[in-house]
Amino acid sequence: MNDEQISGALAPTRDAALARPDFPFARIAHRLGVDPAEAEVVLRDDEKTRAALTRSIHEFLAADDDRRAGRMPATALALDPDFPTGVGMALVGAAVLWDAHDLVPRVALRVAKDHYEDGADELAASYLALVQEGIDPGQDSADDAIAWAAQSLLVSVLQRSGSPAQADEIARDLAAHAIPIDLWRGDDPTLPDDSLSWHGGAFVGGIPPRRDERSLSFEDVHDFMNTLLADMRREQEAEDGAD
Structure with a gap:
């Protein structure tokens, strides 16, 4: 859209x-x-x-x-x-x-991190979905870093509350794109020089970030x-x- x-x-x-x-x-x-x-x-x-x-x-x-x-x-x-x-x-x-969807990703990532640290994994995953849906793949390196940071946090969310197999798949994709698995821990994520652009998460075939297969999006506003x-x-x- x-x-x-x-x-x-x-x-x-x-x-x-x-x-x-x-x-x-x-x-x-x-x-x-x-x-x-x-x-x-x-x-x-x-x-x-x-x-x-x-x-x-x-x-x-x-x-x-x-x-x-x-x-x-x-x-x-x-x-x-x-x-x-x-x-x-x-x-x-x-x-x-x-x-103002361009203003969403950075704040949504902070909120997702807070929810994850509080153990509220489904809320964290929903805000991670908002992060990624607000970023166009490959348009801006800073935005790519935010999207990849959300993807790296999604690994931790899925490991704790979702599908370990999906977490492993995402972790392998992060490695293939030279993305640190702990990128989300930085307050201002920065990509390594050899990393690849954010691909929009298409490789996961639309993995639902929530266990009930719902995610927040602009259409769900x-x-x-x-x-x-x-x-x-x-x-x-x-x-x-x-x-």
Whole structure:
């Protein structure tokens, strides 16, 4: 699916989400660093929302780099009680809904790593699917590194919770393309000089990353956003009840 097709497919979904009476404008605006008083105006403007998303994602990645390096993050976003994983999930959801799919892979990989480290392998695998579906094979070496990092983490996920045979197949393919098996452990994955371009994962014949054979994709955004909105409503109700 190309960019134009994705945009056309998601526009009705985005419009429908924004039209919902329970759409959490203020909460999403908070995550994007937007003044809550201007939330509805900004979030109905795709260009302004993308700019806010870009800023927030860059801030998230910088704060997560600090966290992983043992430094105290110096950004306001890092003070959010849901940082890092919950904030990352919210940013991925917003990026998918607003068709900023080029912003998804790096954040989705961080979220996948967090879920894997927490033992939530099915969630990790779903976010790995989002990483790879957001990258066009062979277009950019930095993107290739992110996609291969996701593939290397998928080996660990499958070894622990999936099919060892599939894990072995992917591991052999990584070796054949000169990709380190632990590439995913780096905060900013970089490919060796002799590595080959990301091939889109076609060699696995569409291996489902989840044991229930479902994966998150841009086409599944409606269900994904419904879940995200439901989670946000529960969080808001819990906060209101605590006041």
